[in-house]
Amino acid sequence: xxxxxxxxxxxxxxxxxxxxxxxxxxxxxxxxxxxxxxxxxxxxxxxxxxxxxxxxxxxxxxxxxxxxxxxxxxxxxxxxxxxxxxxxxxxxxxxxxxxxxxxxxxxxxxxxxxxxx
Numbered sequence: 001x002x003x004x005x006x007x008x009x010x011x012x013x014x015x016x017x018x019x020x021x022x023x024x025x026x027x028x029x030x031x032x033x034x035x036x037x038x039x040x041x042x043x044x045x046x047x048x049x050x051x052x053x054x055x056x057x058x059x060x061x062x063x064x065x066x067x068x069x070x071x072x073x074x075x076x077x078x079x080x081x082x083x084x085x086x087x088x089x090x091x092x093x094x095x096x097x098x099x100x101x102x103x104x105x106x107x108x109x110x111x112x113x114x115x116x117x
Contacts, residue, residue, distance in 0.1 A: 017030055018039075018040055018041075019033055019034070019038070019039070019040070019041075021041075022041050022044070022075055022078060022079075023074065023075075023078055023084035023085075023086075024071050024074045024075060024078075024084075024086065024087040025071075025075060029068075029071055029075075032056055032068070033075075035056065035059055035060070036052055036055055036056060036059075041078070041079045042079070043079075044075050044076050044078075044079035045076075045079040045080055046076075046079075046080065047076050047079075048076075049069060049072035049073045049075075049076050050069065050072075050097075050101045050102065050111060051111060052072045052076075053068055053069045053072055053102075053109070054102070054109050054110065054111050056068070057108075057109045058108070058109075063104070063109055066094060066098065067087070067091070069090075069094045069098070070087045070088060070090040070091050070094050071087045071090075073087075073090040073093060073094065074086070074087045074089070074090050077090075
């Protein structure tokens with residue numbers, strides 16, 4: 001039986017990064033979460049995944065794939081209730097809510113009826 005060195009490196013990286021211990025979080029999502037000021041699962045509790053998505057899009061100057069919302073929904077649910085679910089289990093929820101939550105212009109994504117700072 002041969003071992004996969006790439007998989008081994010990923011496993012070592014996961015154990016060294018507390019964010020990657022959160023279900024559905026790999027290196028790219030961990031970077032996104034850090035950019036949002038999230039460094040642990042407790043930082044995710046009671047966050048608004050929709051606001052997180054909009055903030056990430058604004059900070060990076062680009063519209064991210066809507067599946068990022070699914071991942072954020074899964075992460076926040078995990079932080080709040082400790083139950084892990086695959087990010088794609090949140091796709092139908094995102095699709096049902098997206099037009100009530102977000103509005104896109106040519107250059108920006110906005111929360112609908114969001115409180116402005």
